[in-house]
Amino acid sequence: MTPQYFLGIDLGSTTSKAVLIDAAGKVVGQGLTNTRSNYDVAAQVAKAEALSDARLSRLEQALVDGGFAGAAQLATALRRTARILASIDRLEVLEARCAALARAAPDGGEQAADAVHRLFTRITGEAEAVFGPLATDRSRFFRDVVGARFLAEAEAAAGRREVPYEVVVGAWDRAIIEVENAETGDGFDGFLDRALSGLGAGSGARQAIDRARRELEQRPIEVGCVVGTGYGRARLPFPKEQIRSEILCHGLGAHAYFPQTRTVLDIGGQDTKAIQIDEHGVVTNFQMNDRCAAGCGRYLGYIAEEMNLGIHELGPLALEATRPVKISSTCTVFAGVELRERLSLGEKRENILLGLHRAIVLRAMSLLARSGGVAEQLTFTGGVAKNAAVVQELKGLVTKHYGERTLNTHPGSIFTGALGAALFAERRSRGEAAPVLEKPRAAKARPGNVERVP
């Protein structure tokens, strides 16, 4: 059978992304995970998540196609429930591991393990509230969401002298690394069954979903071709021609989101890329930082840590500034020092934060200028594009230097590179003269590249 789907995997230095598209180029599944130190695991997790997401999309489509009342809301609820259940599964594993570590710690013991269980009981009890908003703009990472809750609970409990704080936090630090990207639960079908248990067996919706599931079994999602990109791309077990630079992928991905865009800015974890593309999404020029990663995405992560904030809280807080503070250092470490100094002098957090956001954009502006300036439409890609303060500062400085320009940001901005990779995969399967280093091959997808996913 002709492969139906194409997968792009973007192994970034901070996050790994996977996007699955259909033959028409439509996104059907997305997966996102922390890369941490292990590219191999991150690639697997992101890919598995994208495939689950694609299967959910098929079920959603079946509901909508069924045409009964409330299909769209039901589809959304299904997706949300599935995500909550998956998070609960992971929480259970995390709790067990965390308790075991607390028990085995030199200053730990049964009491510490019990304290861990008590903390987790609270978090699990709030699972719906905690994981429900995951689909919105908040940080989507299990680690960040659970971590913020866990540490807050642990601190409060320690204040009441209920838990040995050091032991519990030490256990958390180790356990989360092991568990955040581990396989948990009983797989897609298992949690789908649980998610659907509330639906009456005879209901139209249930019948439509069951039909769609049977169809999925008979016609599983087949990945025709995979293309990898990002810093960890060399770790992917693909032949060279299935590896594309993230510059090309961001260019093509941005073109897919906004066909009129000619300039692309990507602020990634450890580099910032200013890219110029033509009307086909082909890169015509680019510039990126190296030798020094000041002002890249990690900078924000560092600042968030310094301020004891979640990374998703930075932008909204910065937007509350009344008067941005000028941050003179572009070095992340020095900026951190400057931040503490300003705070100690009584400067407001939001004013300092806006100054730090502006510092990032100033660095990006010089790369944009180097790459050839800003065309009529500029598309901002990468995870940092979610930060409203960066967007605001970018808009201001672009207008100041280049005049009125359209600044595009897409809700899926973090997936731009993976989307570009998936589009390259689709082209490759057609044997189109995609930007492969070899001469184009015959249109056949190689059997080794077809993956069947039940």
Next chain:
Amino acid sequence: MAEAVTKAPPPAAQKDSSMERQKQMIAGHFRSLSLAPQTGQRVAYTFVPGNLTELMHAFDVLPVYPEINALQSAMRQLSAGYIREAERLGHNEDVCTYVKCDIGMLTKGNVGPTGEVLPPPNLLLLSYTGCFTFMKWFELLKHEYGCEVAMLHVPYLADGQPTAEARRYIVDQLKAEVIPKLEKVTGKKYDEGRLQTLLARSREAEDNLVWVLDSAKARPSPIDAYFGAVYYVGPIFSAFRGTEDAVAYYRELRAEVEDRVLKGLGPVTPDGTLTREKHRLVVEGPPNWTHFRDFWRIFHDEGAVIVASTYAKVGGLYDQGFRHGQTDDPLESLADYCLGCYTNLSLPSRVDLLEKYVRDFKADGFVFNSIKSCNSFSAGQLVMLRQLEQRTGLPGAFIESDLVDPRYYGHANIKNRIESYLQMLEQRR
């Protein structure tokens, strides 16, 4: 990746056969240097740009090039330790890493690339002042050795061509400063006839070098005019210009390359012969020496060949027509040589030259390697890049590294940049 080069690359680095001769020449030179305290032969420390090697040979003076020692130390992974040593002595992190590497090597016993101890200088011959760091470097060495110093002031070539006044200015200094100092340290009289003979030999070697560099116009190019060329220019940029050894070396090298052209072979890389030329590039800026082989591999793995580079011209723009001994007055010839060295050119002249390379060698693109510790090269490079892009209509790549300080070479970033750049060139076709 192996597909662009011959299968099953042998573990040891592949080299041109002329390399063997060069290796022996270098070994012989360092042997003579190590024996100089016994033989009484005089020694001068000097620099590569605008070097007066024939004039030194005319006085039987043995030259030492601290820059080359530094890059050799880097290739042997010794530079990091030497730099640390210099920083421990108080040299700032921002000081040229060639200088710090040299100072560190000096502190650690001044052992040269062949493992033999280098003799102290009888003369510090500063033959190029376009690099301010060179002056400071020799001030440090003067402090260390307390020997004679001869300084030749070389005026900046603002219009790209030597003027009669500039030429006269240098000749006057050669007569009033450099030659008397050489006479003083050697006790020998200046012999113009001998200098003429040496210059004629230089000319012959230079003709063959130019032929070799020009061979990169062929498709596929039989040489890599940057990574490979740093070996090819070695003898002529350093102690051997004007010697019979250099004449023989360049004859052999030329014959070797002629043979490659006839057979349609690509360049020799450390991992084997490049069999598929996919990209032809021009490079501006020196290479990184601490990761030289890795740096080269980024290019040849992708089938990228450097067809012309400005770095292979730092010791003389022979490809633009200059030859030693062209003029009747040998000192005027040396003056023209000093004036025309690449880093003495104005930025517009450098852009002109790069544009000419892109066109003459039918390059697909160009790469600028911006060196953290070398302002002579790096200042103005972004402007040059922009102008070159505008004039050629091709995009350029800009990477940043350092000469001999491994702390400023980020392999993953540079590899990412170059691979992205080459994929972009491929996509644009």
